Amino acid sequence: MDKTDKCEKAEKCCDKRELIIQAALELVAEQGFHGAPMAMIAEKAGVGAGTIYRYFENKDDLIRWIYKNVEERFVEVMMQGYPENGAVRERLLHIGTELVRHLIREPLQLRFVEQFHNSPYGVDHRREKLFSEGRKDVISDLFQEALQQQIFKPLELAILFSLFFGPLVDICRDHILGFIKLDDALIEQVVGACWDALRR
Amino acid sequence: MDKTDKCEKAEKCCDKRELIIQAALELVAEQGFHGAPMAMIAEKAGVGAGTIYRYFENKDDLIRWIYKNVEERFVEVMMQGYPENGAVRERLLHIGTELVRHLIREPLQLRFVEQFHNSPYGVDHRREKLFSEGRKDVISDLFQEALQQQIFKPLELAILFSLFFGPLVDICRDHILGFIKLDDALIEQVVGACWDALRR
Amino acid sequence: MDKTDKCEKAEKCCDKRELIIQAALELVAEQGFHGAPMAMIAEKAGVGAGTIYRYFENKDDLIRWIYKNVEERFVEVMMQGYPENGAVRERLLHIGTELVRHLIREPLQLRFVEQFHNSPYGVDHRREKLFSEGRKDVISDLFQEALQQQIFKPLELAILFSLFFGPLVDICRDHILGFIKLDDALIEQVVGACWDALRR
Amino acid sequence: MDKTDKCEKAEKCCDKRELIIQAALELVAEQGFHGAPMAMIAEKAGVGAGTIYRYFENKDDLIRWIYKNVEERFVEVMMQGYPENGAVRERLLHIGTELVRHLIREPLQLRFVEQFHNSPYGVDHRREKLFSEGRKDVISDLFQEALQQQIFKPLELAILFSLFFGPLVDICRDHILGFIKLDDALIEQVVGACWDALRR
DNA sequence: AATGAATGAGGCTTCATTCAT
DNA sequence: GATGAATGAAGCCTCATTCAT
Numbered sequence: 001m002d003k004t005d006k007c008e009k010a011e012k013c014c015d016k017r018e019l020i021i022q023a024a025l026e027l028v029a030e031q032g033f034h035g036a037p038m039a040m041i042a043e044k045a046g047v048g049a050g051t052i053y054r055y056f057e058n059k060d061d062l063i064r065w066i067y068k069n070v071e072e073r074f075v076e077v078m079m080q081g082y083p084e085n086g087a088v089r090e091r092l093l094h095i096g097t098e099l100v101r102h103l104i105r106e107p108l109q110l111r112f113v114e115q116f117h118n119s120p121y122g123v124d125h126r127r128e129k130l131f132s133e134g135r136k137d138v139i140s141d142l143f144q145e146a147l148q149q150q151i152f153k154p155l156e157l158a159i160l161f162s163l164f165f166g167p168l169v170d171i172c173r174d175h176i177l178g179f180i181k182l183d184d185a186l187i188e189q190v191v192g193a194c195w196d197a198l199r200r
Numbered sequence: 201m202d203k204t205d206k207c208e209k210a211e212k213c214c215d216k217r218e219l220i221i222q223a224a225l226e227l228v229a230e231q232g233f234h235g236a237p238m239a240m241i242a243e244k245a246g247v248g249a250g251t252i253y254r255y256f257e258n259k260d261d262l263i264r265w266i267y268k269n270v271e272e273r274f275v276e277v278m279m280q281g282y283p284e285n286g287a288v289r290e291r292l293l294h295i296g297t298e299l300v301r302h303l304i305r306e307p308l309q310l311r312f313v314e315q316f317h318n319s320p321y322g323v324d325h326r327r328e329k330l331f332s333e334g335r336k337d338v339i340s341d342l343f344q345e346a347l348q349q350q351i352f353k354p355l356e357l358a359i360l361f362s363l364f365f366g367p368l369v370d371i372c373r374d375h376i377l378g379f380i381k382l383d384d385a386l387i388e389q390v391v392g393a394c395w396d397a398l399r400r
Numbered sequence: 401m402d403k404t405d406k407c408e409k410a411e412k413c414c415d416k417r418e419l420i421i422q423a424a425l426e427l428v429a430e431q432g433f434h435g436a437p438m439a440m441i442a443e444k445a446g447v448g449a450g451t452i453y454r455y456f457e458n459k460d461d462l463i464r465w466i467y468k469n470v471e472e473r474f475v476e477v478m479m480q481g482y483p484e485n486g487a488v489r490e491r492l493l494h495i496g497t498e499l500v501r502h503l504i505r506e507p508l509q510l511r512f513v514e515q516f517h518n519s520p521y522g523v524d525h526r527r528e529k530l531f532s533e534g535r536k537d538v539i540s541d542l543f544q545e546a547l548q549q550q551i552f553k554p555l556e557l558a559i560l561f562s563l564f565f566g567p568l569v570d571i572c573r574d575h576i577l578g579f580i581k582l583d584d585a586l587i588e589q590v591v592g593a594c595w596d597a598l599r600r
Numbered sequence: 601m602d603k604t605d606k607c608e609k610a611e612k613c614c615d616k617r618e619l620i621i622q623a624a625l626e627l628v629a630e631q632g633f634h635g636a637p638m639a640m641i642a643e644k645a646g647v648g649a650g651t652i653y654r655y656f657e658n659k660d661d662l663i664r665w666i667y668k669n670v671e672e673r674f675v676e677v678m679m680q681g682y683p684e685n686g687a688v689r690e691r692l693l694h695i696g697t698e699l700v701r702h703l704i705r706e707p708l709q710l711r712f713v714e715q716f717h718n719s720p721y722g723v724d725h726r727r728e729k730l731f732s733e734g735r736k737d738v739i740s741d742l743f744q745e746a747l748q749q750q751i752f753k754p755l756e757l758a759i760l761f762s763l764f765f766g767p768l769v770d771i772c773r774d775h776i777l778g779f780i781k782l783d784d785a786l787i788e789q790v791v792g793a794c795w796d797a798l799r800r
Numbered sequence: 801a802a803t804g805a806a807t808g809a810g811g812c813t814t815c816a817t818t819c820a821t
Numbered sequence: 822g823a824t825g826a827a828t829g830a831a832g833c834c835t836c837a838t839t840c841a842t
Contacts, residue, residue: 016823034320037815039825048824050818059816118318120234153393155386158379162370163393170362180358193353193363197397216805233830237832248807416826432631432719437811448828450814459812519717520634537652553793558780562770563793570762579758586755593763597797616802637836639804648803650839659837 019045024173025066029111033119034064060121067116070109077102079138088146089195095139096168096191103172104182110172152198163197216257225266229311233263233319260321267316270309277302279338288346289395295339296368296391303372304382310372351370352398363397419445421567425466429511433463433519460521467516470509477502479538488546489595495539496568503572510572512516518559552598563597617655619645625666629711633663633719660721667716670709670716677702679738682798695739696768696791703772704782711773752798765799 023045031105035097038059042049056062078095086094143160146152152160152192171190175182203249223245238259242249256262278295286294303310316322343360346352352360371390375382382390423445427436438459442449456462478495487493503510516522543560546552552560571590575582582590623645627636638659641651656662678695685695703710743760746752752760771790775782782790 032320039271039815050824054822114318118232118315120232129204153389155389155393156380158374159371159390162367162374163390163397166366167362167397170366171359174358174362178357189353189355190359193397197363197367197393250808251806254805259833434719450829451827454826509802515718518632518714520632545683554787555789558774559771559790562767562774563790563797566766566770567762567797570766571759574758574762580756589753589755590759590763593797597763597767597793639836650804651802654801
């Protein structure tokens with residue numbers, strides 16, 4: 001009864017879809033796109049090669065779908081426990097801290113996103129997209145607010161984003177690769193440093 | 201007069217090699233590795249497919265050679281006019297400013313390096329290498345010096361590097377993609393912001 | 401009834417593999433390795449180029465597999481109807497006669513083996529291997545026995561093999577090429593002559 | 601004055617030609633045709649790649665020329681000291697002995713000939729050619745004579761050749777490959793055994 | 801005559817995708 | 822729906838041969 005309480009008719013269908021996604025995510029994250037042919041994804045997922053095409057139109061579709069989902073997950077995470085009524089600083093530190101925590105908790109997602117950006121798939125998607133949509137709603141608003149209150153240096157949003165998120169992503173990668181070892185205290189320090197870059 | 205006094209009749213010989221390098225650099229930068237098959241590189245360079253193999257052992261060799269040279273160029277540029285006797289701040293701002301200027305002057309080089317890092321080629325080369333070797337000699341020394349003088353926050357070198365260089369590379373990409381428009385004044389402001397992230 | 405009871409619907413599956421093997425065997429036998437590119441093997445077999453790689457890891461694998469099988473067939477043939485309890489002479493004549501009969505019945509197999517031996521593939525496999533393994537079990541034992549009984553000249557096994565099998569292979573080639581026309585009587589004579597070379 | 605006393609105007613011309621031939625012979629013998637591209641032959645010969653084409657129309661021409669020469673050398677060797685007035689047996693043993701001695705003295709020549717036979721070049725040339733022309737003149741006559749005197753078994757020439765020369769070539773190969781160690785006494789024994797195969 | 805840089809056809813292999821079962 | 826055998830275009834690389842110097 002373990003399976004059925006997830007969804008009535010989902011047993012096979014959803015299962016397979018998820019298996020495929022997970023297999024693709026892992027392979028791309030660990031080996032890059034060049035190490036993730038469809039046949040290998042199918043094998044790792046434990047499904048037939050043709051089966052993937054029941055769930056995704058083609059490889060592009062699969063990859064973009066995963067990317068979109070991972071991206072959305074990033075936003076979700078940053079919004080979890082978001083102190084809507086806190087000060088600008090508190091809110092921004094929350095976002096930065098939660099992002100870093102998530103990225104080092106889910107290294108495959110970070111690796112996947114990085115693979116995606118520099119690949120045929122990411123040609124048009126470019127970084128700014130990473131922090132777009134759902135996020136811009138809240139996050140952009142936050143940055144705008146900080147600008148209006150003259151808390152931030154008077155720079156374009158894109159630049160402020162780079163100043164804040166750029167180093168955070170970098171240190172996550174360094175952590176994943178074992179060059180540094182992040183803990184809560186250190187994360188707080190780094191996020192604080194990024195804040196220093198922004199503030200007037 | 202630099203090129204001509206190397207060889208009178210070298211036009212052909214040196215040209216071919218340079219043509220190949222330039223073609224590969226452009227294709228990889230613009231289309232990624234997937235969009236740069238050897239045949240296309242050869243065509244763009246205006247040489248026969250086999251000719252490339254007179255100058256480079258194989259595709260890996262070609263790509264790594266370009267990477268190495270581009271990397272070296274980065275270091276050269278940052279060291280040009282380096283104020284050896286200036287204050288820590290002055291020296292670091294010089295490095296940041298010159299790097300940004302170079303990257304937006306040579307957008308293909310930046311794009312190439314980014315393609316390289318996230319690809320089978322860059323697996324071992326990892327980002328921190330980007331700022332290694334010749335650079336670590338001088339740049340790491342500079343950071344160490346700033347740490348000892350308690351000018352910088354007490355963080356590991358890798359983190360300090362990310363705080364300083366991460367956003368700079370990001371804004372160059374944004375500039376190249378047309379999201380922002382950097383000029384000397386703006387560059388100075390952003391480099392200054394990165395400095396703020398570092399200092400205690 | 402040997403083939404059909406293996407698989408009803410195997411026609412396709414087994415067929416493809418067999419078609420590839422047969423095509424490769426023929427091409428290599430008739431044109432040498434230089435005249436047997438994978439594309440041509442595929443075409444002759446009536447399959448796609450990539451299909452070969454479902455059955456064999458690469459060209460080496462295909463070629464070696466055919467070689468191994470042909471070799472095994474040689475041994476099988478020589479052991480068919482082997483008069484275990486016959487005199488040394490009777491047993492040796494059986495082996496020689498059956499080998500010759502088989503080789504001229506399957507000219508492609510002989511030509512293939514010869515192509516194999518003088519090629520990158522056969523570097524390590526050397527001729528003496530041709531008559532090794534399953535054969536050495538029985539055939540080497542036979543030669544040893546003949547030596548002990550002082551029926552043969554006191555020479556090393558390798559030399560005795562050459563004296564006996566060398567001419568047999570040669571005349572098969574001559575037969576295949578049409579220089580001579582072997583029949584049962586003639587085969588018997590030649591095998592007898594080879595016996596004369598061995599005996600004391 | 602070392603060079604000039606070979607031939608007046610040959611210094612460069614003949615030298616180069618010989619160097620090319622020697623290089624090709626060695627490479628083919630040691631690595632097979634697949635290990636002897638024209639560029640490598642040129643390098644080993646110490647000449648330019650294009651130079652080969654001044655002396656030989658193309659690769660085929662070069663290879664066939666070498667083959668023909670090596671073949672001629674075989675005949676020469678067998679005819680050296682040939683006891684024209686000796687008994688049939690004496691003459692044949694001379695031929696066999698000298699052939700073996702030569703082949704193990706010049707292993708490259710044997711290896712080359714074997715490479716040649718099983719290769720695009722040797723498709724039409726087949727073994728019987730090996731012992732043709734100049735040789736058939738004398739050697740065939742010898743075999744014919746033995747037939748007429750009813751010394752030999754009443755078999756076709758081609759078969760008699762195989763019985764006699766087949767094992768001899770085989771043991772030379774085995775010697776070169778280190779499987780056996782031939783000396784004068786052993787050579788004599790083996791040639792004697794081959795004689796036994798022929799005689800009535 | 802000699803060179804060797806340049807060529808491009810052709811070889812081996814991979815992999816996204818289809819389709820008969 | 823699910824499968825996985827089959828496909829063939831496309832990628833990387835080699836090498837016999839040519840031709841400007």
